[in-house]
Amino acid sequence: GSELLQAERAKSNVAVEKLTELLFTREIIERKHRILEILKNEKVFDKSQNYFAGRIDRFETALARAKTLANIKAKHNWTLEDYRTASELISEPGPYGLHDSMFLITLREQGTPEQHELYLKKAEKYEIIGCYAQTELGHGSNVRGLETTATWNSADKTFTIHSPYLTASKWWIGSLGRTANHAVVMAQLVIDGKSYGPHPFVVQIRDLKTHKPLENVHVGDIGPKFGYNTMDNGFLLFNKVKVPHNSMLARFSRVDPQTGKYVRQGSPSLIYGTLTWVRSTIVMQAGGVLARGVTIATRYSAIRRQFQDRDAPETETTENPVLNYTMVQVRLLPLLAATFALHFTGKAMMNLYAENQKIMSQSAADSSQRGTGPEETRSGSDLLADLHATSCGLKALASTTAAEGLEVCRRACGGHGYSSFSGIGTWYADYLPTTTWEGDNYMLTQQVARYLLKSARHVLSGKPPNNNTTTILSTFLSRSDMGAAFDVLGSDSDLVSAFAWRTAFLTFEAAKHRDEQKKPWNDLLVDFYRLSKAHSQYLVVKSFYEALESDETKTKVDEPTLKLLKKLFRLYAMHTLEQEGSEFFASGAVTVRQITLARTVAVMKLLKEIRPHAVRLVDAWDFDDWLLDSSLGRSDGKVYEDMFYRASELNPLNEVVVDPYPGSKVLFKEDPRRSKL
Amino acid sequence: GSELLQAERAKSNVAVEKLTELLFTREIIERKHRILEILKNEKVFDKSQNYFAGRIDRFETALARAKTLANIKAKHNWTLEDYRTASELISEPGPYGLHDSMFLITLREQGTPEQHELYLKKAEKYEIIGCYAQTELGHGSNVRGLETTATWNSADKTFTIHSPYLTASKWWIGSLGRTANHAVVMAQLVIDGKSYGPHPFVVQIRDLKTHKPLENVHVGDIGPKFGYNTMDNGFLLFNKVKVPHNSMLARFSRVDPQTGKYVRQGSPSLIYGTLTWVRSTIVMQAGGVLARGVTIATRYSAIRRQFQDRDAPETETTENPVLNYTMVQVRLLPLLAATFALHFTGKAMMNLYAENQKIMSQSAADSSQRGTGPEETRSGSDLLADLHATSCGLKALASTTAAEGLEVCRRACGGHGYSSFSGIGTWYADYLPTTTWEGDNYMLTQQVARYLLKSARHVLSGKPPNNNTTTILSTFLSRSDMGAAFDVLGSDSDLVSAFAWRTAFLTFEAAKHRDEQKKPWNDLLVDFYRLSKAHSQYLVVKSFYEALESDETKTKVDEPTLKLLKKLFRLYAMHTLEQEGSEFFASGAVTVRQITLARTVAVMKLLKEIRPHAVRLVDAWDFDDWLLDSSLGRSDGKVYEDMFYRASELNPLNEVVVDPYPGSKVLFKEDPRRSKL
Ligand SMILES: Cc1cc2nc3c(=O)[nH]c(=O)nc-3n(C[C@H](O)[C@H](O)[C@H](O)COP(=O)(O)OP(=O)(O)OC[C@H]3O[C@@H](n4cnc5c(N)ncnc54)[C@H](O)[C@@H]3O)c2cc1C
Numbered sequence A, B: 001g002s003e004l005l006q007a008e009r010a011k012s013n014v015a016v017e018k019l020t021e022l023l024f025t026r027e028i029i030e031r032k033h034r035i036l037e038i039l040k041n042e043k044v045f046d047k048s049q050n051y052f053a054g055r056i057d058r059f060e061t062a063l064a065r066a067k068t069l070a071n072i073k074a075k076h077n078w079t080l081e082d083y084r085t086a087s088e089l090i091s092e093p094g095p096y097g098l099h100d101s102m103f104l105i106t107l108r109e110q111g112t113p114e115q116h117e118l119y120l121k122k123a124e125k126y127e128i129i130g131c132y133a134q135t136e137l138g139h140g141s142n143v144r145g146l147e148t149t150a151t152w153n154s155a156d157k158t159f160t161i162h163s164p165y166l167t168a169s170k171w172w173i174g175s176l177g178r179t180a181n182h183a184v185v186m187a188q189l190v191i192d193g194k195s196y197g198p199h200p201f202v203v204q205i206r207d208l209k210t211h212k213p214l215e216n217v218h219v220g221d222i223g224p225k226f227g228y229n230t231m232d233n234g235f236l237l238f239n240k241v242k243v244p245h246n247s248m249l250a251r252f253s254r255v256d257p258q259t260g261k262y263v264r265q266g267s268p269s270l271i272y273g274t275l276t277w278v279r280s281t282i283v284m285q286a287g288g289v290l291a292r293g294v295t296i297a298t299r300y301s302a303i304r305r306q307f308q309d310r311d312a313p314e315t316e317t318t319e320n321p322v323l324n325y326t327m328v329q330v331r332l333l334p335l336l337a338a339t340f341a342l343h344f345t346g347k348a349m350m351n352l353y354a355e356n357q358k359i360m361s362q363s364a365a366d367s368s369q370r371g372t373g374p375e376e377t378r379s380g381s382d383l384l385a386d387l388h389a390t391s392c393g394l395k396a397l398a399s400t401t402a403a404e405g406l407e408v409c410r411r412a413c414g415g416h417g418y419s420s421f422s423g424i425g426t427w428y429a430d431y432l433p434t435t436t437w438e439g440d441n442y443m444l445t446q447q448v449a450r451y452l453l454k455s456a457r458h459v460l461s462g463k464p465p466n467n468n469t470t471t472i473l474s475t476f477l478s479r480s481d482m483g484a485a486f487d488v489l490g491s492d493s494d495l496v497s498a499f500a501w502r503t504a505f506l507t508f509e510a511a512k513h514r515d516e517q518k519k520p521w522n523d524l525l526v527d528f529y530r531l532s533k534a535h536s537q538y539l540v541v542k543s544f545y546e547a548l549e550s551d552e553t554k555t556k557v558d559e560p561t562l563k564l565l566k567k568l569f570r571l572y573a574m575h576t577l578e579q580e581g582s583e584f585f586a587s588g589a590v591t592v593r594q595i596t597l598a599r600t601v602a603v604m605k606l607l608k609e610i611r612p613h614a615v616r617l618v619d620a621w622d623f624d625d626w627l628l629d630s631s632l633g634r635s636d637g638k639v640y641e642d643m644f645y646r647a648s649e650l651n652p653l654n655e656v657v658v659d660p661y662p663g664s665k666v667l668f669k670e671d672p673r674r675s676k677l
């Protein structure tokens, strides 16, 4: 394998290091390598038994790792970025996961200064360990429907937290199952029999010393999952547990302890911002998530040889690397293009977010609580609404692309892709919930559609465009009579315009159905889904295009590399266009002839041109072998040696000797589990 | 949940039992229930710890189950069908899996009567336990490229089995890792330095008493996988191991022990038939495989309520079952339709197979060995070739549809779909390799394309059509000038014709590229893939249509049920047409207007009409709760109770008490693994 990868690298002139710097900046790369060294030297982070261990062992190791990491962080005085980098390198969800993220964030953002003193400080020092308990057995997406109650007792100025039904049990709560001793519990605030909707309460659930559940708290781990098994997702039932007045996180709303009146204060626009921020990071990460699978599959299919080329001369005796087959290329290379497309889109999204943060924290937008239903209008400034819709649509598209792309990569590796040693399966399984949490990907599309409908009404009412969305809508309106005539095969900017055109067409079609024909909302969900996908694909194509046209990119990478990136842009756009052919055609953005040419000529030509650079392009993602933990994706190409080593040297099942005959009741004649005792 | 499912069942008039009988016949249903009772009464088959156990425990249990099953089979004098039914009900791959299938089949079909005496009889009594060792670390699809050698030693009339390189190690071999003491080894037969290609050898690999590997045999389990972890897939290296002359399975070719000459005898058409048979069973099973996921997701989404309908009156307070949302329907109901479509296609395929068996065993077709490369011509009679191509294309389409459909079902269940208790994840993970083995689904499409190219040449050369494929091709040729004008929205038979038209169009396009434009084979792989998919979709649509038009169906189910089945047919066909819109349009089979109407009107209308019957339709698949082992798919709708019970009562992780603080080195303060000792 080694020589094959060397040859691959030799035949391409991609400036790998420069490209890596363009993706990440030098600072981030250096940080990564610095932290990697530290982790590699700690025995507890050794990955060699990860794929073999059962759930309890894996959880135990994950806990050990979480503790060690917390200690290293303190010792080396790590920044939050350092700590996150380390978690990424370890690449497994851990028992402090939700403490480190949602618990701390919620305390910080929704707590008052006194509450920071009371909870946040201790939490930051891991003196208390928490989780974020919103979802229940019966309610996830519909946060308004939560059944846990927090009833105000004016007599002793406390709240009673209660789970009136089994379905009110908190469920899926990360870090809750075994680890946390506190929880931020989202519960319906009830005062004098009146409900004020879900609010956050800090509740202690386990004893700080014995770590046993407190009285009237029923808490535990929800059991094994498709992935994410190093995390103790938990359930939690309360039987009328009293908590003090200061349990309710009171930055934005509180109960006046004297009068028992409900008081709103300040603007919760920041929470709204957090939601958008969380989604933006998902977009930002999706490219890298997918790139792991693409790296593994690309390297493997460069060294995996199978069959001779059918049209090869008789004298040819060596077999063909499967990456030479166009049917393998067409599965992997558009995904390779997608890794870059998503990465640049995520970056653009983050920049937009940063720009808007100021406006956001000032705006007194009357927006609603975290996780409200998808059918509800969130008001706010136009820019904010645009950002919000963009983050919803892109979160859905990016995480779906990454998750499904990983499975395509796994399958492209043939039988060996199915081995845990491929390194794709576990990664894929752990990533999958990203398509469901922070807004189920299907449901998010309703929010995008609602925003686009509003934008259509804005334009149709004759108001001038006020952002990119309304701009593409009015461009469409003004030109729809004369038609599009985009040169999608010849011009990159026309390609972007064709995507904009399709979005606009679908938007006005949806507006017609809803506003003119008064179709029920439910009948339009499928159209909304398509619309959101179309719009998000437009945003990705546009962001990728703009990133490559930017001065920053032009100065950071050399001419040949930039040219190649532009080919990746075209591959991503053209392949998407061809996949969604009938929508593009129906919208009039392109002709059938153009779609046919895109499929049979343009895409095939791009595959051929990009093929020689595939290995170097994935090298630019700069994944260390330690991170990938993959036999197939090894950077030195020693695939078979590594597979064999893991199977024959590391595999504990091989210590078992069975009695194979049905006539004998003995199962294992030798058993490592028993001999170890 | 119970009342909700009851209400669902009350509002539909589907004749569930009759439909079940139509699917399976009364005999098979009774067999299933008889065997189910036996299994439920054996403690070893209790499934309640399946989702929790680690790999070694799971393997141990699987071995215990395999042994028990073999004993029950002997005791109750079970037929092969009974035994298979039991395995299906247990629903996990087991350590005797490959012994029971490929090992016995190969001995039976490729062994001489003496070899039957020597090996087969013992194998049937489990006195020897075997596996089928073809794939190697370095070669899977390309069987010709296998590196294990079997060299004839004329001096002592033995063969030397040898693995010259690490890549020659057998790999992925089911039942080999820990269980088997024999293997059918596919090895390159070498006589006097000349290679005669891969041949099957029966080789003992472990001692019959100690069960330790024999000298110069390096064998073991290949380690954990994405699924299939109850099976011990193994590796196997030989260091010049001598085996006697009778090791080579000699029904079709042998080495004359006196002269050392290679002799071919009889026709291996039966092996060819076996391959087709194996693929046909995959097609046959795919509907049922998918139906498990669809059953679970449909029942769950009928009881899962989330949000109120946006257009519901203000007074409405209960939430909407998510199955009422069209975006959930459009994911699940076309898959529900696909379960029936695939089932009837599989049945048709099996009938065709049976019909052809006689012709096949007579035909002296000069066909090649099991698993030859995809780019190689297999000759044979026209009927045979048609059957072979059909089985390749349908195997690929059916297993891809089932595998990907299961994941759609899992995701449709939102967060709870991710829990192991959904019952979909494990099933999906175990099924996935079906897309890779018995011909990688992508590679198989080349065989279909080759056959269609041949058929196109047949028709273009002016010969009269001799089977369905050539018939649709000549119909297309004769009508292509005047155009299609199919009434796809109004006529079911026109809908089938539109699929035939598209296949024919793509076939002639491919023929033009290959034969006129002389494009390299490799450049056409993507077109071939599409062509194969198109052709296979046509076959499914046609088989489903014909099944519903058949007298058998008409007499077996009542009018309303038959009508509903026809709606399912239309949903499957229309949804597929709409998904593949641009191909249909480019072929001229339909107009853009028709595609748009299919999407926005026809499909949406069918969803609405089928929705009320969804639960009864999945009930007709008659899956016992014991088989499904799913909280979400419980037939009584007690989803939440069951989830909670499994998490809080069965989950061993909840016996662990952790020390959560990073300052403490203690991980588990209480540990069930330690206390059990
Ligand atoms: C691994 C994992 C970790 C998690 N960690 C946490 C955590 O730490 N804390 C926490 O609070 N939660 C957590 N969650 C829960 C997660 O946030 C929810 O699962 C998620 O919000 C989805 O909600 P749901 O499961 O209720 O889906 P549901 O809302 O029940 O969705 C079921 C199906 O119905 C569809 N649907 C529902 N409503 C509509 C509608 N109005 N229109 C159209 N379709 C609809 C959905 O698309 C989906 O297909 C976690 C989940 C997972 C899987």
Ligand SMILES: Cc1cc2nc3c(=O)[nH]c(=O)nc-3n(C[C@H](O)[C@H](O)[C@H](O)COP(=O)(O)OP(=O)(O)OC[C@H]3O[C@@H](n4cnc5c(N)ncnc54)[C@H](O)[C@@H]3O)c2cc1C
Pocket (backbone or CB within 6 Å): A304, A306, A307, A322, A325, A327, A328, A411, A412, A413, A414, A415, A416, A418, B098, B132, B133, B134, B135, B138, B139, B140, B141, B142, B171, B172, B173, B174, B228, B233, B374, B433, B436, B437, B438, B439, B440, B442, B443, B525
């Ligand atoms: C769970 C499991 C159990 C198994 N059990 C057994 C067993 O009991 N006995 C046994 O002998 N084997 C077994 N196998 C092996 C199985 O048969 C092979 O994995 C399968 O044949 C695929 O071959 P491969 O892995 O070599 O894929 P490869 O041929 O290496 O394919 C890799 C990739 O290259 C592509 N590709 C390869 N050649 C071409 C080409 N010419 N044109 C275009 N694309 C190409 C493929 O589509 C694929 O994407 C098992 C496999 C699994 C996963």
